[in-house]
């Protein structure tokens with residue numbers, strides 16, 4: 001049997017980590033390079049809500065995201081014990097009932113809940129919301145523990161990790177570029193979509209699953225992180241800037257959280273910050289092959305949902321030459 005080609009992967013965000021794990025488990029010699037000396041410090045991925053929500057995303061994303069996303073949920077469930085499959089809940093205040101109806105029409109595989117059923121599912125909310133949509137198959141996780149797990153598992157499968165290295169320093173047959181916004185100079189169509197989020201802590205609030213509040217002006221989801229911590233997210237601003245969040249965004253996120261439950265008024269703010277989602281103009285991910293240099297990028301707001309599927313597609317491509325036509329682009333930038 002011929003030896004498998006040596007693979008260099010650039011970037012240890014969620015995309016690079018899944019590539020490293022899947023290819024190392026597939027028997028390829030893998031070296032994973034990450035520019036930042038501390039793992040994940042500069043990755044947009046650490047800011048993610050890390051919701052696996054292929055059904056809720058139907059509201060705004062293309063059918064491709066649902067199709068690949070359903071497979072993404074399966075791959076996470078098979079690989080990572082920290083994947084929490086408690087579904088997700090979409091709610092709106094009584095005067096925003098039309099937004100809920102629209103969301104129901106745009107999405108599938110949900111159950112309609114009345115106030116009592118919402119209170120049963122999430123007692124914290126009581127009967128304040130007269131109607132909601134429950135998506136039982138969706139999942140979520142805390143991003144950094146999941147990333148640490150993927151890195152450790154990739155290393156157990158034989159991958160070599162080289163933090164603090166921004167260039168490929170060892171001989172490689174194939175390079176897979178997963179640098180997110182770090183590849184912008186090579187991929188002129190790539191743009192950044194800034195996402196701001198706040199982490200709060202409260203021992204008085206108990207939620208089991210991600211909640212989305214539909215509102216004409218405010219956009220909010222709340223993701224439980226365990227230990228009384230909740231991620232409040234997220235803005236979507238056309239900008240390449242990460243760093244601290246603005247006062248306007250903080251006001252919007254915190255007001256929306258207060259509208260979900262006044263108990264958030266007493267919570268402590270323990271972290272805030274923004275990550276930049278890498279996106280192509282049509283917001284679809286791409287695998288762009290230039291012979292032996294291959295970019296995996298543009299995963300936009302679906303990095304956690306789709307990264308395992310892009311890794312699975314890469315494995316089939318390297319093993320059998322199979323190239324999913326909706327994702328692969330050959331010899332083009």
Ligand SMILES: Cc1cc2nc3c(=O)[nH]c(=O)nc-3n(C[C@H](O)[C@H](O)[C@H](O)COP(=O)(O)OP(=O)(O)OC[C@H]3O[C@@H](n4cnc5c(N)ncnc54)[C@H](O)[C@@H]3O)c2cc1C
Nearest residue numbers: 011013015035044045049050051180182195302303304305
């Ligand atoms: C607020 C927010 C909420 C989100 N919520 C969700 C969600 O709920 N569900 C979901 O699926 N997605 C979500 N996303 C989207 C998801 O986070 C992104 O799609 C994902 O992080 C992109 O991953 P990436 O690996 O492409 O990029 P990154 O995570 O940015 O990783 C790129 C890595 O490459 C490294 N790098 C750069 N240059 C070099 C170099 N020269 N050499 C080596 N390494 C280099 C960087 O340091 C970085 O670690 C959210 C994003 C944000 C900002």
